[in-house]
Amino acid sequence: xxxxxxxxxxxxxxxxxxxxxxxxxxxxxxxxxxxxxxxxxxxxxxxxxxxxxxxxxxxxxxxxxxxxxxxxxxxxxxxxxxxxxxxxxxxxxxxxxxxxxxxxxxxxxxxxxxxx
Amino acid sequence: xxxxxxxxxxxxxxxxxxxxxxxxxxxxxxxxxxxxxxxxxxxxxxxxxxxxxxxxxxxxxxxxxxxxxxxxxxxxxxxxxxxxxxxxxxxxxxxxxxxxxxxxxxxxxx
Numbered sequence: 295x296x297x298x299x300x301x302x303x304x305x306x307x308x309x310x311x312x313x314x315x316x317x318x319x320x321x322x323x324x325x326x327x328x329x330x331x332x333x334x335x336x337x338x339x340x341x342x343x344x345x346x347x348x349x350x351x352x353x354x355x356x357x358x359x360x361x362x363x364x365x366x367x368x369x370x371x372x373x374x375x376x377x378x379x380x381x382x383x384x385x386x387x388x389x390x391x392x393x394x395x396x397x398x399x400x401x402x403x404x405x406x407x408x409x410x
Numbered sequence: 411x412x413x414x415x416x417x418x419x420x421x422x423x424x425x426x427x428x429x430x431x432x433x434x435x436x437x438x439x440x441x442x443x444x445x446x447x448x449x450x451x452x453x454x455x456x457x458x459x460x461x462x463x464x465x466x467x468x469x470x471x472x473x474x475x476x477x478x479x480x481x482x483x484x485x486x487x488x489x490x491x492x493x494x495x496x497x498x499x500x501x502x503x504x505x506x507x508x509x510x511x512x513x514x515x516x517x518x519x520x
Contacts (some may be wrong), residue, residue, distance in 0.1 A: 336414070336497070336510040337454070352507060375499060381467060384453055390506075398444065399508060401453035 298402035306408045307375040315370040317385030325388045326368040330381040375409045416511035432512045433481040433498030442501035488518045
């Protein structure tokens with residue numbers, strides 16, 4: 295199993311440009327998440343998904359969009375890049391059992407984004 | 411008030427030392443607790459879950475005090491390879507996501 299993979303590893307964007315951060319997991323996890331981590335700060339949840347076709351906002355969703363058309367993929371879209379979106383972005387996935395138990399989250403290696 | 415608060419450190423300790431990290435959480439409805447480890451420029455990885463009765467995994471011991479809403483991690487006989495940032499993580503009842511502390515940075519010195 296590759297686990298959670300993310301592309302690209304690093305990207306520089308100009309203000310106003312758009313891009314999609316890709317995330318794929320091969321563990322058949324139903325839950326997937328996008329976090330951002332700023333220097334010296336904890337991870338902040340951007341969006342999450344509890345299954346294909348279902349997404350919901352996290353703590354800091356403004357400026358981002360997501361979709362979940364398959365169990366495996368959960369891309370994150372930045373439409374109009376701003377310097378405030380300079381950060382490291384982590385995708386994660388986990389399995390949530392119907393009886394309420396959620397397994398640990400597995401993280402991808404991250405995408406470093408610089409907006410100039 | 412932050413959901414999860416940690417002392418950011420840094421903690422600089424010699425090899426072989428014992429070091430303890432503390433964490434407090436604000437929501438009494440929190441149900442699951444974890445310590446994650448994050449190496450420099452890497453993703454967080456689960457170190458251990460924290461159970462109500464306390465639990466141990468080799469040199470690592472985790473404790474939970476629900477009354478005080480307090481979690482701790484004790485590392486005995488520190489190794490150079492323990493140098494990392496340790497993240498306190500909490501899951502609230504009914505929530506679909508985890509809440510992360512800002513992390514405590516540990517450097518083990520030869």
